[in-house]
Every structure is written in structure tokens, then in C-alpha cells.
Amino acid sequence: MIGNDIIDLNLIRAQSNWQRKGFLQKLFSEEEQTFIQNSEDPELNVWLLWSMKEAVYKAVQRKYTLKRFYNPKQFISEQIKINPGKARGVVCYKEDVFVINSILFPNMIHTSTGNTEFSLISENKNSRFRLLQKIAEHKDIRLEYLNISKDREGIPFVSYRGDNLQIPFSLSHHGNFSAYAVSLNMS
Amino acid sequence: MKEKEILNAIKKIVTPYTQRQEGLEDFSEETDFIKDLEVNSANLVDVILDVEDEFNIEIDNESMEGMLTVGDAKNIIEQKLASA
Numbered sequence: 001m002i003g004n005d006i007i008d009l010n011l012i013r014a015q016s017n018w019q020r021k022g023f024l025q026k027l028f029s030e031e032e033q034t035f036i037q038n039s040e041d042p043e044l045n046v047w048l049l050w051s052m053k054e055a056v057y058k059a060v061q062r063k064y065t066l067k068r069f070y071n072p073k074q075f076i077s078e079q080i081k082i083n084p085g086k087a088r089g090v091v092c093y094k095e096d097v098f099v100i101n102s103i104l105f106p107n108m109i110h111t112s113t114g115n116t117e118f119s120l121i122s123e124n125k126n127s128r129f130r131l132l133q134k135i136a137e138h139k140d141i142r143l144e145y146l147n148i149s150k151d152r153e154g155i156p157f158v159s160y161r162g163d164n165l166q167i168p169f170s171l172s173h174h175g176n177f178s179a180y181a182v183s184l185n186m187s
Numbered sequence: 188m189k190e191k192e193i194l195n196a197i198k199k200i201v202t203p204y205t206q207r208q209e210g211l212e213d214f215s216e217e218t219d220f221i222k223d224l225e226v227n228s229a230n231l232v233d234v235i236l237d238v239e240d241e242f243n244i245e246i247d248n249e250s251m252e253g254m255l256t257v258g259d260a261k262n263i264i265e266q267k268l269a270s271a
Contacts, residue, residue: 015204016229022239026232026251050229068221070231071252154222174227 002168002183003059003098004112004119005051008175009044018046027053027072035080044109048087048102051111052077056091056098058170059113062155063096112170112181119181127178128171132158135167138184188268193261200237201257204230216258238264244271 018024024033024046032049039045053075060066077100080089087102099114112119120130128148135158136143145161148171158165169182198214205211206225210218220226226234231254235246238260244267246254254260 012227012229015227016233020233020236022236023232026235027229054228068255069252070228070254071248072232073248 001059001063002113002115002170002181003055003057003062004110004116004170004172004179004181005054005058006111006121006172006174006177006179007047007051007109008177009047009107009109011175012047013043018043029073029076032077039082044104045082047109048082048104048111049077049080051102051109052080052089052091052100054172055100055111055113055170056093058172059098060093060096061153062168062170065153065155067153108177110172110177110179112179115168115183116181117183119179121177121179123176127180131169131171131180131182134182135165135184139165190261190265193264194257196241197238197257197260197264200241201226201234204233214257216256216261218257219255220257221255234260242268244268 024036028036028049036042036045036049053072056075074093076092078090078092080087085104087104089100091098091100100111101114102109102111110119110121120127122130132143132146136146141160147159148156149159150156156171158167158169167182167184169180171180201220201224202211204226210223218224220231220234221228235251239246242264244264246263250263254263
């Protein structure tokens with residue numbers, strides 16, 4: 001199952017003080033905290049690891065049709081490798097292990113699970129339209145019959161004339177950015 | 188502590204993290220931090236830390252897991268205060 005998460009770094013800096021007492025302890029395991037504190041850029045890594053947990057949270061919520069929950073420490077990131085402009089690693093949730101990939105920009109981080117076939121990031125609000133356009137093109141169906149709806153748990157799905165197309169995708173917004181990650185192969 | 192006092196304290200705590208101000212107008216136990224107030228998921232930790240400071244309690248991961256609405260938070264605070 002697919003999951004993604006986007007973080008607008010300028011906005012998150014204004015919204016959160018990661019150096020606040022207790023903040024890291026509530027979100028991260030001892031090992032993750034050590035990784036963050038020993039890294040060259042602790043702030044970037046706080047938000048990188050957070051986006052990894054969020055992306056995998058969305059993937060497992062969908063995979064097991066779970067009700068929403070808030071337990072960041074159940075998601076443990078490991079084997080994180082950071083290269084210029086990108087990062088990869090794994091996130092474990094109970095018995096599941098997800099490979100994740102992130103792209104890093106000076107003002108934004110986008111993370112998605114390894115089964116993502118394509119992702120699209122935009123700085124405006126039309127990413128929803130672009131997603132539907134891409135699906136219409138790929139499946140050779142009419143764009144005007146496509147729509148995005150949300151189920152009771154807030155999980156979005158693509159419908160065609162009201163029917164759920166069962167296309168696994170994940171959508172994330174934060175500040176100036178929105179992004180989607182799609183896996184068309186699995187449909 | 189009276190129920191109403193707890194709800195008022197939660198409202199005060201969550202206000203600076205609220206991105207959807209209309210959500211504060213019909214603030215009730217059903218108010219959902221993320222859906223109704225559009226609190227950023229990273230800021231939920233701040234809400235929890237502020238609740239811990241305000242009520243002098245500790246919210247463990249298990250309690251945190253189900254803290255999605257104002258009513259959830261109120262119930263957890265009441266439980267923790269009762270067992271303190």
C-alpha cells in the first residue's frame with residue numbers, strides 16, 4: 001500500500017519548535033533521537049524522519065483500513081542513507097517493513113513508500129486536477145467522469161462515474177505544497 | 188476539576204495551533220483536532236505536551252494513540268487526574 005507526506009520546511013519552522021523539551025521524546029525512539037542529534041543537520045533530519053513516519057502511517061492505515069490513530073513511536077525508521085537531494089531508508093510498523101524514498105529541497109521534503117510509481121509535487125492547488133489528468137491518460141478514460149472522494153476514515157480514493165477505481169494513491173498538503181504518489185500497477 | 192474547566196483549558200491550549208478558526212466557534216467534545224481545527228499532525232505533540240504541563244500529568248503513548256477529539260483528551264485528563 002502507498003503513502004506519502006510533504007513538509008513545507010518554512011512553514012514547519014514557524015509551526016513547530018522541535019527543540020522544545022519533550023518534543024523529540026514523544027515522536028522518536030532513542031535510536032532515532034541519537035541519529036538526529038549526531039547528524040550534520042538535526043533540524044532537517046527531524047522533519048525527514050517525521051515525514052517517513054507519516055508516509056508509512058498513511059500506508060498502513062490504508063492497508064489494514066485502520067481508524068485514525070496517533071502513535072508516532074510505533075513507526076521506527078532505520079537504515080537511513082542521506083545523499084545530496086535525496087534520502088532512503090526503511091520504516092517498520094509491527095511486522096511490516098516499508099522501503100521509503102525522500103527527496104530533499106531547501107524548502108521542502110517529500111517522502112513516499114517504495115511502491116510509488118510516480119509522484120507529482122506542485123506549488124499550487126491544482127495537483128488534484130493533474131492527478132486525475134494523469135490517471136485519465138494512463139487508463140484512457142474520460143477525465144470528466146473522474147473524481148476524488150474521501151471515505152469515512154478520511155482516506156481519499158479515485159472514482160469513475162461514482163465507482164471506486166481502486167487506484168492506490170496518497171495525497172499530502174502542507175503550506176505552499178501539495179504532492180501525490182500513485183501506484184497504477186497495483187490496480 | 189469540573190468538566191467545563193477542563194474543556195476550557197483544552198480550548199485555550201489548542202487555539203494557537205488551530206488553522207481553521209471556525210472550528211473554535213462550535214468547540215465541543217466532538218471537535219476533532221485534525222479534521223475540525225486543522226491542527227498540523229506535528230503540532231498534536233505540542234497539544235499533548237501543553238496538556239501535560241497544564242494538568243501536571245503524563246500522557247503515555249497508549250493514551251496518546253486515541254487522542255483525536257476534544258472529548259478523547261478530556262477523558263484521558265480525567266483518568267490521569269483520578270489516578271494521580
